[in-house]
Amino acid sequence: MQARGSNFDEMFDGSGQTRPAYGEYCRWLDEQRPEFLRRKNREADDTFRRTGITFNVYGENEAEERLIPFDMVPRIITASEWRKVAKGIEQRVRALNSFLYDLYHRQEIVRAGRLPERLLRGNEAWLANMVGFTPPGGIYTHIVGIDLVRTGPDEFFVLEDNARTPSGVSYMLENRETMMGMFPDLFSRIAVESVSNYPRRLARSLAACVPPAFTGGKPTVAVLTPGIYNSAYFEHAFLADQMGAELVEGSDLRVVGGRVQMRTTRGYEPIDVLYRRVDDEFLDPLTFNPDSVLGVPGIMDVYRAGGITIANAPGTGVADDKAIYSFMPEIVEFYTGEKPLLPNVETWCCADKDGLGYVLDNLAELVVKEVHGSGGYGMLIGPTSSKREIAEFREKLIARPDNYIAQPTLALSTCPIYTAKGLAPRHLDLRPFVLVSPKGIDITPGGLTRVALKKGSLVVNSSQGGGTKDTWVLKD
């Protein structure tokens, strides 16, 4: 899909002048010999391959593991820009947790007529057995990723909330490691906020949410992964390693004596906090998908009895589907009593009759997404689709309107990437990572910048060939 009109560039202003955030970086860049940059660019690829920072792409036999392309030009955000963004994120995450508590308790927001009940009733992510239950510390979504796009100097929009199991944080960390390894002088010239303590903060944040059954001492934290063939296995192992937590699979776990326990070389040992990277439906074969071999039979009973903390809580997905998204401004206002600091992208709910009418009339101009979709799969990008593709999608839309939402194509900001022919602007987004514990909300400065590598493309998903950049928040 093509950007419309002239978009905001992060590095250069309209007259081609370097923006202040990139001043020192561009001076440094001008001093480097082209051959040096070419060599470093090759080096980056080797580093990622050697360390095994890969992801698996489903449905591709010939390449079991692939690298997410890394671009060595950083995306730079000033301290004051970041302060504003961070405030908006904090407000939004606070609202998300209050919203989830309310949905599984009194549903005040529905009673107040601010959210249509049908959005909950037909919602695939809704979990009836979370009703009336309060997770340890009252926290539902411990780890959140908020996807932002920028369209102008002060215009950041939230494109998506990831309240289930946001991924990509390992790339944020490895991108920085790689940049510091390749260009140490750059970091001595420019003061950049550190991101490297994220795993420690995550470990602390999770340890602060122990369940009632916790018996004291050092809480046992484990990361639950579907296994080495999962697309994000590298990240699961990376986080467990950096946190000093165990990396467990469903086959390692069993309910013993009212606790979820892992099979160690010494016998079964109880887990206090489980950072699960397995979807709700695979978590407990007794409660959800009976065919699942990824989960732990009986874990939901233990959870409800206070024997374990599950992060993120089961059932959080109800707050981040794309139909709920369109109500986020309402939701933020309802629970915080404040106007949202970060605006939403205008969204038409196809479940809504007027919304569907508008979307059908303007399909060629819009981006249409599945309500529960992710990773850039199953979407229609009107402006770059053929007439036939649009006609086919129209059928799907009419058959199941409540499965879709639509958004306008935005003039996403660009930032240059390094190419063999020099710098070239490409569209990007930003996913900051947020940790929530009873002690508060903790946002790591920066996040993961995803960048479309094809000229003009607006699709940044790694599963669709997007790349990543190191993201810098400058110190004051």
Next chain:
Amino acid sequence: MLGRTANGLFWMFRYLERAENTARLLEAALRMALTRDVVTAEAEWRSVIATLGLTQAYQAAHDGYDGVSVWNFVLRGSTNPGNVRLMFGGVRSNAREARINISSDVWEAVNENWMRLDKLLARPIGQGAVGEVLAAIRRAGTQVHGAFDGSMLRDEGYHFARAGTFIERKDSTARILDMKYFLLLPSLTYVGSTLDTGQWEQVLRSVAGARVYSWLNAGRIEARGIVEFLVLDDRFPRSLAFCRNSLRECLASLARTHGTEGQCHVLMREADATLSQLTVDQIFEAGLHEYLVDALARNAAIARAIAKDYRFHA
């Protein structure tokens, strides 16, 4: 440590050792085949396949025994479920399973070598390339062991990995000896006969012991000495005695960390009581083959007991 992770470390090092031993066996056969007539060469390749327990699978895929067919089958044969390419895949996937219990140095050594070998082994290997490929396999083992020794915490994971190494190595040395024992036996009765010492050298070469042996024995090659060296000399890192001593140390360390012993410790003591008292003459008297079969069975039983004692599987 998780039982599954302990299993991952154990098997990561068994596969690594197996790949390295297989490369040594092929290297020795290659040298033998180059210096001998066609009939001897064919017998040599046949014995490689037999030593590796691949006779059935090989014969289903090939009519005769020639070098190119044998090393391609052993290294990368699509109908050989235990080919070296898959072994290295096994090293890497077990390392991935145990990723958080190995250092980055070890992981990178595994990953880099896997990338190189997987590419090398993807295409048929001709006469001109085989030496280089076998050397690369041996180097992979050396690099992973080096990274492991230099960077790993000496906790239970370290001991599981070492237990895997020595169980596999002991298995390999015993199998090679057993396959060639008929060459070594006649020499006891036919003292002074001009038997083919090249065959014995080949046995030593398969376990990387040729140079050390001739240094220790002033170049004198005789069956008794070779058996004594490969079975009883606890200074040589591929001898059965050395492997048993090392395994005993690993198990003792595990007992110390866990504060308790298991079935594997009982079996280890039994093996020690039976195998470590014998002299080379007694071994020949009772039969070298019988001795090796017993050693192999005890080794396998200890491996099974380790898996059970330390809950490798649910």
